[in-house]
Amino acid sequence: MNSVIVAVASYAVFLVPLAAAVVWLQVPRTQKLALAGVGVLTIVLAAVGIELAALVWTDPRPFVVDGHTPLLPHAADNGFPSDHTTFAAAIAAALFPWRRRLAAGLLVVAAVVGAARVAAHVHHVPDIIGGFLIGVAAAAVATVAVRALLRNRGGLGVKAQRPADPAWADRTAAHPHAGG
Numbered sequence: 001m002n003s004v005i006v007a008v009a010s011y012a013v014f015l016v017p018l019a020a021a022v023v024w025l026q027v028p029r030t031q032k033l034a035l036a037g038v039g040v041l042t043i044v045l046a047a048v049g050i051e052l053a054a055l056v057w058t059d060p061r062p063f064v065v066d067g068h069t070p071l072l073p074h075a076a077d078n079g080f081p082s083d084h085t086t087f088a089a090a091i092a093a094a095l096f097p098w099r100r101r102l103a104a105g106l107l108v109v110a111a112v113v114g115a116a117r118v119a120a121h122v123h124h125v126p127d128i129i130g131g132f133l134i135g136v137a138a139a140a141v142a143t144v145a146v147r148a149l150l151r152n153r154g155g156l157g158v159k160a161q162r163p164a165d166p167a168w169a170d171r172t173a174a175h176p177h178a179g180g
Contacts, residue, residue: 006071009084009116016088016106023099031098037146038094038139045138046090053081053130062121071120081131082123085114089135097143110135 024035059080063070092106114128 002071005116005119008112009120009122010072012109012116013084013088013113015109016091019102019106020091020095023095023102027098034146034150035098037149038097038142039091041142041146042090042094042139043087045142046086046135049134049138050081050083050086050131053134054078057130059124059127062118062124066121068121070122072122074122079123079127081134082114082117082127083131084117085110085123085128085131086135086138088113089132090138091135093136093139094142096139107136 020039024032024039027035057080058078061070061074061076061079062068063074064076088110089107092103092110095103095106110132111128114123114132117123118125118128
C-alpha cells in the first residue's frame with residue numbers, strides 16, 4: 001500500500017498538466033490564446049499565492065513534529081501550502097471554461113494527490129486545503145483577467161472571444177464535446 005501512496009503522492013500530479021495539454025490541442029484555434037493565457041497567468045498567480053501563504057502561515061511537516069517517517073524523501077521545510085495540490089488544483093480549475101467535467105475530475109485528482117501526501121506524512125490536512133483554495137482562486141482570477149483582456153483586445157492583435165459566451169466554449173454541433 002505504501003508504494004501506491006508514494007506513486008500517487010509523487011506522480012499523479014502530472015496527469016493534470018498532461019490533460020491540460022491535450023485540451024489545448026483539442027480546442028479551436030481561436031481559443032488557444034485564451035487557454036494559454038489563462039494557464040500561464042494561473043500558474044504565476046498560484047506561485048505568488050504559495051509564497052505569500054508560506055510567509056503568513058508556517059506549518060512544520062508531519063515527520064518533523066509527529067515523528068512519523070515520511071514515505072518519500074522530503075526537506076524539513078514549511079509544509080504550508082502544498083505545492084503539488086496548489087498547482088494541480090490551479091491547472092484543473094483553469095480548464096473549467098473549456099471542459100467542465102474533465103476539470104471537475106482533475107480537481108478530484110488534485111484532492112487525491114493531496115490526500116496521498118498526507119498519507120505519506122509530508123503534509124498536514126490544512127496544507128492541502130490551503131493549497132487547493134489558493135489554486136482554485138488563482139484560476140478564477142486568471143480567467144476573469146484574461147477574459148477582460150481579450151474582450152478589450154488589449155493590443156494582442158486577436159479577435160475577442162464571443163463576449164456573450166462567458167465560458168468561451170464553442171458549443172456548436174461541430175464541437176459536441178466542448179463543454180465536457
